[in-house]
Amino acid sequence: MKVLAETSAEPARSEARPAAKMPLLQVSHATKVFDVSPPWLTRVLGRAPRALLHAVEDVSFCIRRGETLGLVGESGCGKSTVARLIVGLYRLTSGSITYDGVDIATLASGRGDRTLRRKLQMIFQDPYASLNPRWRVADIVAEPIRAQRLARGRHAVAARIGELLTQVGLAPADGQKYPHQFSGGQRQRISIARALASEAEFLVCDEPTSALDVSVQAQVLNLMRELQQRLGLTYLFISHNLAVVHHVADRVGVMYLGRIVELADKRTLFAHPRHPYTRMLLDAIPDIAMSGKARTPVAGEVPNPLSPPSGCAFHPRCPFANDRCRTEIPALRADAQAEDALVACHAVEEDRIPQK
Amino acid sequence: MNRPLLEVRHLRIEFPTRRGVLVAVDEVSFTIGPGEVLGVVGESGAGKSLTGAAIIGLLEPPGRIAAGEILLDGERIDRLPHEAMRRIRGRRIGAIFQDPLASLDPLFSIGQQLVETIRTHLPLSEGEARKRAVDLLQEVGIPAAARRTGHYPHQFSGGMRQRVVIALALAANPQLIIADEPTTALDVSIQAQIITLLKRLCRDHGTAVMLVTHDMGVIAETADRVAVMYAGRIVETGPVADVINAPKHPYTVGLMGSIPSIVADRDRLVQIDGSMPRLNAIPPGCPFHPRCPRVFDRCLHERPDLMDAGSSRAACWLYDKVPA
Amino acid sequence: MNARLVAALRLSWDSDVAYSFRHSPYAIVAAIVFVLFVGSAVFAPWVAPHNPFDLSQLDLSNSLKPPMWLPGGDPSFPLGTDDQGRDILSTILFGARISLAVGIASVLFSMVLGVALGLIAGYVGGSIDAFIMRVADVQLSFPAILIALLVDGLARALLPRSHESLAFYVLVLSIGVSGWVQYARTVRGTTLVEKNKEYVQAARLFGIHPLAIMARHVLPNVLGPVLVIATIHIATAIITEATLSFLGVGVPPTQPSLGTLIRIGNDFLFSGEWWVTLFPGIALVVMVLAINLLGDWLRDALNPRLRT
Structure with a gap:
């Protein structure tokens, strides 16, 4: 709680901060309740009660710049909801999330700071659903560049796409192909290139390798680590696989039914797990x-x-x-x-x- | 040596398509002894599930067995008519699939489904079959089994459903169970429960298991022997401890190194560059040669068969005693 | 540029849809029939042996001639003539032109309306979705023909004088309005699925405007089923048009569609001049059948689950 108070008092200026120690992302008492009630008419006629799903309940944690926080838990524990709350795909029911001192509530409302939005990106689980099947890879990667005018002119955009594809281990010529011509691991590389295209600093990775085979998973995990070291990225890495989290994370949070039950340094958590779960x-x-x-x-x-x-x-x-x-x-x-x-x-x- | 319970010889599975015939499984041979657990491991598209489906005669058309033979207790079962195969399936070979919902009929209670399966294969009366159904459910660890026989599949959680599927597979006391990714769809904590259960039941009943999975951890926990598949072929086979602790084939070596571990702290995982070839582009020679760190001339042209490599067998020219 | 075009053509010839077309005799025959109809309808003024609407060409002495292979037939009127002495073959060609025009135009109208409403309902959701879909439900509880009659009657009441000249547009509007629901429902369903796909979520994260996401991400991925419905719907629209014209509320007799021809010919059925109504009827059936077969084939060809 002490850490919390300190950061909220701190002015929102990243340049002035010492890079390593200050939390880049601060989640405080985040709660997300979904209304999963049957439709109004059914409720009235069938006397069905309102149904509220507390997907995330009073979750607090922070992530420092350049580190990786792993979030583990079984299906339905709310870890993916946390991911979507952070990037602004869902709105918080209560609590707050700040990125670099700025409240991300402005993201969900659609107004918001465009710079902030592009710095927070997400890598999704399903490499087959996360790329529009009808777009060429170059257009997929170019989407954030064009949307946010990060490069001007056809040649500048094309050069940037080539650079991004090379960075994730693909060839610039691959941009002319369609997603179905790539394997699952390569598609996940394209997703990463797309996220980097918006000059993201913080990547929320929601089970990015759980749909991949182990040998391909190793490629993607290695790539993510390389990129982190080279570009100074910060990750929230969500997975149900403890071994994968052990490999990528610096600190690990364990979730059960919407709450964090244990949060500790990786070595501490794996050597001396405290919570019975x-x-x-x-x-x-x-x-x-x-x-x-x-x-x-x-x-x-x-x-x-x-x-x-x-x-x-x-x-x-x-x-x-x-x-x-x-x-x-x-x-x-x-x-x-x-x-x-x-x-x-x-x-x-x-x-x-x-x-x- | 005892006669193996299941023997697969030179199995080849093809898919005719309009762009030519795809060979999904080629020259696959293995045996499973009575009561033995054989793990078949490989990445998606390696042909491991197809091999399982071919054994129980559930290969989806247009897939077909193009060559080779499958023997159960010394008797060929790959050319049997549908009706005879149907009797073998359930009675002598049980099956467990990844998605428990797909193996259960949503319109019948699990009691009805169990009783029907039991009575199809065993000469029991309705009452005896019912009693056996309750016993089976108890055995797979379903609490209040007698009461739950009246429940429908959707009233069970994922883990409980997979238990019901195991009960169904064991209903007629088969000699062999083909388990295709039985724990993949389940949560980590449930996976452990199901593996423990499967292991215990098969030991108690003396049932042999062909366990198809992509998860080396599951294999390590469960199997006696393991066969590693790559691009439709078996590249390495041997006792599970040897294959895992001292893999011989460069693919298996890479595969083992690429698994993150909670024991070791490594900066990088071993990575096998590239990905498994598509079925329409399997390279000549050794199918692994474009990704192999130890490739040499011979690998490009000649296809290796399984050869002795210590206590295991590997399909790799590195282990050829008589150099070409 | 030329090389690229050739490459694109080769690619589309090699695609799964083209392959399934080449291997479906039904589809090939249906396509040939359909193309023949469309071609002869479009080029009717040049293809037809006579212009049935040019009063100077009409000769009452040619009235009610039987088809050429019957006694009394005249080779210059292959399918016989009607009571005005108009060549039946020519009236069919000109009639098909109007039927097809009404069919295609009203389908385009329904499609644009339905796809837009379906996209909005599915993507925006909430009360807008509920409102659009309830309107759809209410409309679906009336037969399409009744809606068309209603719109037509309304137009007649509002525009009593200019109705004759606007008849075509009124017909398109009334048939079009009666058909949007199917598109809206299908598109809404597919949109609900696509909307939750991760590539749409990714686009939201880049700050792309919802309208742009709908147009550039969702729309192209929901168009497959829309195409199938549209094809089959052309047949339905042609039948609806024929029914309306048969009831006398369609296009005016001065510009007869196939439906009008059948209605006119109907009066002669019992006096023995069966050809006046039978041939337009056969033309209608063959055209609708061809379109339906094409639609069925398209549905199978675009369905990935049926693909082997």
């Missing part, structure tokens, strides 16, 4: 090294987000749950043993979990 996720990773360690797959499945359990949402699956867990929602607070690890768990707070 994080432990379970780590336990569930298939063991390639076949060290033969015993696995205890946790029973149960993610509950319906329309009617989440009371108290801590994880309590029905948690071996350490007690009455307090069933009634009181745990807050995300610093762990007693490690300052840089935030955990939302009563059992951790009360030190009820036996160490492994």
Whole structure:
């Protein structure tokens, strides 16, 4: 909370800041509620109640310039909603998100700062749906350049496209082809080139490699890391695959049913997972090294987000749950043993979990 | 040596298209012993699912088995008429697919579906079949199984549905189960549950499994032996520990290196440049040669067969004992 | 430039749609028939043996001649003549011209209206979507012919004097208005799917204006099904026009369409001069059938699920 207060007081000027330490993106108490009620007439006639889906609930985190924050969780945990909130595809129900000190609420309303909009870009999951099948690759990559007049004149635009395609490991001549002529990995490269075309600084990557084969995934992950080092990009990397997040991230947040349950430095989180859900996720990773360690797959499945359990949402699956867990929602607070690890768990707070 | 339960010899699957015949699977041979779990791993388009579909006789037209033979318990099953194949499917070979919803009929309760499958293949009365259905559901870990037999597929969560599909596959006590990406559509925590379940059931029932997946982790946890496929061919096969810890074929080496791990901290992943060739552009010689870091002359012209490479077998000229 | 054109032509000849066309005898025959109809309709003044509307060419002594192969037939009137002595073949050619013109024009009208409304409903959503689609539902609960009659009647009441000269446009409008719903529904459905595709979201992130996204991203990707509907709809529109003209509210008898010809000929059916109505009828059926076959083929050819 202390960090929060400091940043909001700070004037919004990126040049004056020391590059590494200040948060570039600050998400504070972000909440997104979707109204998934049946249509009005059905509600009135069928006496169906209003249905509200709390996709993201009181989520706070920050990302420093040049770092990668990984966000993991299972389907329906709200990680993709967080991604879309940040880039402005969804509007916050409450809370705030600031990028470089500027409130991104101006993005969603469509007015907003054009510079801000182009600095925040997104890489999508499905390499087949993220490129318009009827456009040539050159036109796809040129779209942000033309929309924001980042280069003028046909030759300047063409030169920039060639440069971008080369940067992601494609040939400038590939611009004349259509998306279906490329494999999934190459399409994801095109997506990255398109995001870079708008001179993005911050990339929200929503499961960018989960539709790809492992060997191709490695290519894309390597490329993303190269680009980060070369261009000083900042990533929010969303994935359900813990091993991938371990590879790319500096810090990792774990989400469960709309909330962050643990947020810590990567090494801390993977070496000493605190939250029982994080432990379970780590336990569930298939063991390639076949060290033969015993696995205890946790029973149960993610509950319906329309009617989440009371108290801590994880309590029905948690071996350490007690009455307090069933009634009181745990807050995300610093762990007693490690300052840089935030955990939302009563059992951790009360030190009820036996160490492994 | 015991006779293998399943034997696939020189299997070739073709797709005639208007631009010529595409060879999706070529010269694939392997065996599965009774109770053995064979993992078939490869990237999308490697032909692993097609091989599975060919074995259970569910190859989608215009795909066809163009050459080779498939033997179950020493008896050819690739030329059987539809009716005979249908009896084998379910009774002697069970199937589990990636999408549990696709294997379940939304219009019937899971109890009805189980009872029907059981009675099609086993000489049981309605009551006995019903009892067996409940037992099966209990065995795959569905709570309150007796009550849930009346429920329809949409009333189950994804993980529970896949359990029902496993129960259906096991209904007639088959000797072999073809599991095609059984955990791919599931969440990480559910994946672990399903793998554990599949492993335990197959051990208890002595069922052999052909586990088709792109996930090396699943293979490592489950399989006894593994076959790595690339561009429609098997490039390496051997005991799972050897293939994973000491891969021989350069493709397998690259594949293993490209998997991110939570144990090692690496700046870069090993990367195999390029991508798997499309079926209409499989290069001559070794199909992997354009991407291979250890390519030499012979690879460009001559196609390697599987040859001994330590405890594994690899289709790579690096392991040729008699140089050309 | 020329080389590029050749390359483009070669590409389209090699495309899946062209391939499926070359391998579908129905489609080829239907296309030939359709092209023949369109060609002879467009060039009717030059192709037709007579100009049936040139009063100076009419000779009442030629009235009600049977087709040339029957006794009393005259080779200069291959399909016989009507009571005014007009050549049936020529009236069919001129009639098809009007039928096709009304059909194509009204389909274009429905298509533009329906696609625009469907795009807006699907992309904008909310109450605008609800309003457009409820209007569509209400309109769909009336038969198309009733809507067309209503619009036609309204036009007659509002423009009593100039109606004759505006008849063509009124007909196009009334048939066009009655047909937009199908386009709007289809386009709305496809738009809802496309809108949530990631490439549309990406375009939103670049700050592209919603109208530009609709026009440049969504529209090209929803046009496939629209093309299929439009083709089949031309046949429906021609039939609707024929029905209206048969009922006497279509184009005036001075500019007879196939429907008008059938109505006029109908009076002679029982007096034995069957050719006056039969040949325009056959022409109508063959033309509509050809268009429908083309539409069916197009639907299959554009459906990726049916492609092997």
